[in-house]
Amino acid sequence: MPYAPEHKAETRTRILDSARRLFNRRGLTEISIDEIMAGAGLTRGGFYSHFNNKEDLYAEAILHFAHCQPAPAWQRVDFTAPPEGLQLARAVMASYLSRDHAEDIEGSCPMIGLATDVARGGTAAKAAYRQVLSMMVGIFGEALGPDAFATPGSNRGVDDEAGRKRALAVVALCVGGMVLARAVDDAETAANLRTAAHRYAAALAGWGATDAI
Amino acid sequence: MPYAPEHKAETRTRILDSARRLFNRRGLTEISIDEIMAGAGLTRGGFYSHFNNKEDLYAEAILHFAHCQPAPAWQRVDFTAPPEGLQLARAVMASYLSRDHAEDIEGSCPMIGLATDVARGGTAAKAAYRQVLSMMVGIFGEALGPDAFATPGSNRGVDDEAGRKRALAVVALCVGGMVLARAVDDAETAANLRTAAHRYAAALAGWGATDAI
DNA sequence: TGTACATCAGTGAACGCGCGTTCACTGATGTAC
DNA sequence: TGTACATCAGTGAACGCGCGTTCACTGATGTAC
Numbered sequence: 001m002p003y004a005p006e007h008k009a010e011t012r013t014r015i016l017d018s019a020r021r022l023f024n025r026r027g028l029t030e031i032s033i034d035e036i037m038a039g040a041g042l043t044r045g046g047f048y049s050h051f052n053n054k055e056d057l058y059a060e061a062i063l064h065f066a067h068c069q070p071a072p073a074w075q076r077v078d079f080t081a082p083p084e085g086l087q088l089a090r091a092v093m094a095s096y097l098s099r100d101h102a103e104d105i106e107g108s109c110p111m112i113g114l115a116t117d118v119a120r121g122g123t124a125a126k127a128a129y130r131q132v133l134s135m136m137v138g139i140f141g142e143a144l145g146p147d148a149f150a151t152p153g154s155n156r157g158v159d160d161e162a163g164r165k166r167a168l169a170v171v172a173l174c175v176g177g178m179v180l181a182r183a184v185d186d187a188e189t190a191a192n193l194r195t196a197a198h199r200y201a202a203a204l205a206g207w208g209a210t211d212a213i
Numbered sequence: 214m215p216y217a218p219e220h221k222a223e224t225r226t227r228i229l230d231s232a233r234r235l236f237n238r239r240g241l242t243e244i245s246i247d248e249i250m251a252g253a254g255l256t257r258g259g260f261y262s263h264f265n266n267k268e269d270l271y272a273e274a275i276l277h278f279a280h281c282q283p284a285p286a287w288q289r290v291d292f293t294a295p296p297e298g299l300q301l302a303r304a305v306m307a308s309y310l311s312r313d314h315a316e317d318i319e320g321s322c323p324m325i326g327l328a329t330d331v332a333r334g335g336t337a338a339k340a341a342y343r344q345v346l347s348m349m350v351g352i353f354g355e356a357l358g359p360d361a362f363a364t365p366g367s368n369r370g371v372d373d374e375a376g377r378k379r380a381l382a383v384v385a386l387c388v389g390g391m392v393l394a395r396a397v398d399d400a401e402t403a404a405n406l407r408t409a410a411h412r413y414a415a416a417l418a419g420w421g422a423t424d425a426i
Numbered sequence: 427t428g429t430a431c432a433t434c435a436g437t438g439a440a441c442g443c444g445c446g447t448t449c450a451c452t453g454a455t456g457t458a459c
Numbered sequence: 460t461g462t463a464c465a466t467c468a469g470t471g472a473a474c475g476c477g478c479g480t481t482c483a484c485t486g487a488t489g490t491a492c
Binding site for chain 2: 025026027029030111112113114115116117118119120123126127129130133148149164165166168169171172173174175176177179180182183184185186189192193195196197199200201203204
Binding site for chain 3: 002003004007032033034044045047048053054
């Protein structure tokens with residue numbers, strides 16, 4: 001037993017962390033394995049004793065985002081009571097659409113930074129992406145208020161099917177707002193995209209529209 | 214005058230068309246100049262007498278989308294009367310979020326297929342991207358109905374500033390829905406993303422929420 | 427009208443470079459005695 | 460406790476490949492005579 005059993009696991013985590021940051025910044029093909037390994041304080045040769053190939057690492061890095069430690073600053077939500085349901089969902093939305101998140105390219109949610117890369121990628125990456133999407137849909141789906149646009153006469157409560165679709169729309173608005181804000185080279189338009197997405201995503205979620213957002 | 218003056222312009226357009234299609238499918242870095250030129254029926258050497266470099270072509274290809282001929286199938290809207298204002302905006306939204314558009318990767322709107330690439334790209338690409346965004350915001354912005362979420366007591370009409378922000382949110386929802394639909398490897402989730410985005414984007418635009426979408 | 431010619435759009439071989447991946451090796455480590 | 464050793468995490472040179480870009484050349488074209 002030349003090394004403690006946790007040793008290799010820790011190195012692997014370090015590689016995943018470096019990969020997550022670098023992929024977020026420049027995507028799958030623009031980042032070399034050399035750079036990822038250097039980011040983890042290693043050299044290129046060791047890579048293949050941790051991962052089969054670059055594509056595999058990519059999918060794992062997307063999933064790694066969900067449990068990365070320490071969490072990026074924009075993710076840290078300060079609560080006195082443990083956050084649950086509505087409180088958690090509102091805090092997540094606010095930090096998701098915050099300026100901090102828009103500027104924290106490396107620590108960003110991979111749904112924003114890697115969206116079109118994943119669309120062109122393999123099944124493993126897409127599966128990982130869907131898992132992150134499900135997580136976010138789950139958070140918002142459980143916290144939905146009344147649907148302002150419910151068809152008159154229909155059940156106005158949040159039934160599962162309609163609620164899931166509305167949560168999808170809320171997530172699409174959050175992610176879309178951030179994706180556009182990042183792709184635009186004009187700070188004012190970017191800020192407007194974020195705040196408009198926030199205002200209407202919160203309204204769509206049924207959390208009241210009179211917030212000063 | 215060895216060649217007719219239109220000759221070179223036509224070749225240039227053919228290269229831009231090939232580039233638009235290929236970039237949409239696989240992004241800036243995954244496509245080689247060889248492939249783009251082959252797609253235009255040419256060989257690599259001629260490229261640099263039309264464009265300074267690959268990055269320049271990239272920005273021009275994004276803009277080229279706006280005036281490409283023939284327009285992709287999903288863009289063709291059949292009207293008996295010439296489309297204007299509300300009618301145009303509703304048709305654009307419907308075709309933008311259609312299955313045809315989701316599946317037409319090559320003929321897609323570059324805001325969907327190239328979003329994260331542009332976010333990492335140069336200023337020329339970002340400027341081109343913003344121009345396409347403005348076009349779409351303009352179409353929706355001019356056709357907005359009443360804001361269901363307007364703060365009570367405020368002017369319920371569509372003033373310029375509030376209207377522009379709402380139009381930004383509508384576009385963010387449309388683009389976000391399509392971006393997520395493309396990145397997910399599950400036809401049902403993808404279809405739900407599109408239809409949910411369509412339903413709530415139309416509602417947000419103030420076009421009535423009781424549509425059977 | 428027919429022919430020689432100047433032009434320049436397009437060709438394709440070549441260059442330098444960096445990448446993903448492989449592999450024989452090194453050396454830090456925990457263990458057995 | 461101290462030392463020799465087996466293990467294997469990590470190293471770095473090497474390989475083959477394809478890319479962006481350059482450049483000397485070719486050959487199709489419209490024009491001048």
